[in-house]
Amino acid sequence: MLRVGLTGGLASGKSFVGEALRDMGCLLVQADELGHEALTPGGAAYAPVIAEFGREVVTAEGTIDRRALAALVFADAGRLARLNALVHPAVVRREEELIAEFARRDPGGIAVVEAAILIETGSYRRFDKLILVTCDQEQQVERALRREGAVEGDIRARISRQMPLEEKRKYADFVIDTSGQKEDTLRQTRAVYDSLRRNQS
Numbered sequence: 001m002l003r004v005g006l007t008g009g010l011a012s013g014k015s016f017v018g019e020a021l022r023d024m025g026c027l028l029v030q031a032d033e034l035g036h037e038a039l040t041p042g043g044a045a046y047a048p049v050i051a052e053f054g055r056e057v058v059t060a061e062g063t064i065d066r067r068a069l070a071a072l073v074f075a076d077a078g079r080l081a082r083l084n085a086l087v088h089p090a091v092v093r094r095e096e097e098l099i100a101e102f103a104r105r106d107p108g109g110i111a112v113v114e115a116a117i118l119i120e121t122g123s124y125r126r127f128d129k130l131i132l133v134t135c136d137q138e139q140q141v142e143r144a145l146r147r148e149g150a151v152e153g154d155i156r157a158r159i160s161r162q163m164p165l166e167e168k169r170k171y172a173d174f175v176i177d178t179s180g181q182k183e184d185t186l187r188q189t190r191a192v193y194d195s196l197r198r199n200q201s
Contacts, residue, residue, distance in 0.1 A: 001099075001102070001103045001106070001107055001108065001109050001110070001111060002109075002110045002111070002128050002129065002196060002199060002200055003099065003111050003113075003126065003127045003128050003129075004026070004110060004111065004112045004113070004127055004128065004129045004130070004131060004196060005112075005113055005115070005118045005123070005124050005126070005127035005129070005130045005131065006018050006021070006112050006113065006114040006115070006118075006130075006131045006133065007114075007115060007116065007117075007118040007119060007124070007130065007131070007132055007133070007168065008116070008132055008133030008134060008165070008168075009116070009134070009140055009159060009162050009165055009168075010116065010140055010144055010155065010158055010159055010162060011139075011140045011141075011143035011144035011147075011155075012133045012134060012135050012140055012165070012178060013133045013135060013143075013176075013178030013185060014114050014116070014133045015030070015114065016178065016182070016185065017131070017133050017176055017178070017185065017189050018030065018112060018114040020185075020186055020189045020190075021110075021112050021189060021192075021193060022112070024189075024190070024193045025109070025110070026109070026110040026111065026112045026193070027098070027099070027102040027106075027109060027110070027111040027112065028112050028114065029095050029098050029099065029111065029112065029113045029114070030114045030115075031091050031095065031113060031114060031115035031116070032114075032115075032116075034090075034091045034094045034095065035087050035091050036066070037094070038087050038090040038091060038094075039064045039066065039069075039087065040063065040064075041062055041063060043090070044089075044090035044093075045086045045087045045090050046064065048086045049064060049069070049083065049086055049087070050064070052082060052083075052086060053069060053072055053073075053079075053083075056068065057069045057072065067149065069083070074154070074157065074158060074161070075157070077161070084117075084121070088121060091115075092123065092126075095113055098111075099111045099113075108200060110193075110196055110197075110200075112131075113127070116162070117162075118130070119163060119168050119171050120162075120163055124171055128199075129173045129174065129196060129199065130171055130172050130173050130174075131172065131173070131174045131175075131176060131192060132165070132168050132169060132171070132172035132174070132175045132176070133175075133176050133178055134165045134168075134169075134175060134176070134177055134178065134179075135177065135178045135179040136179055137159060139178075139179055140155075140159055141155050141156060141159070174192045174195070176188045176189055176192060
């Protein structure tokens, strides 16, 4: 089975490409979703995050307010690193469980893990191939602003703290440019999928 990492900057089109690869027959594992699961009551990171960041990140219903948590950590590199240290191991464990389960079902399959900070955390080394999704920064901002509650200043601050896409290119086996029409992105994604299949033969 081929293990593939899928990464890119904020609002660069990772999810669109990941979903296209899933439609082509890949297993798609979305690290963001697993991170959200880890923060739900009873999740692996729920109690440690509350112990670290305090009850002010907990809603009246007892769930972690991810927006409040983000506001606490994204302006403070040290606190962001502590949050990642609490959540990341739980996410990786779950990724590996899902990949192993898929490998048993489909030993000749392709497992794709979509995550924003694969390169920054060193997790890219766990994969046979790495796909980088790119577009220009203004497109990232424009797309991110469509999300509920988005604030332009926060978006630009988050992008500025991420590894530049040009730096990420050095690690990538494939680059998909999402700055054009969706049809063009799908064409590039199909070409990458076909290449991954050839890698297995």
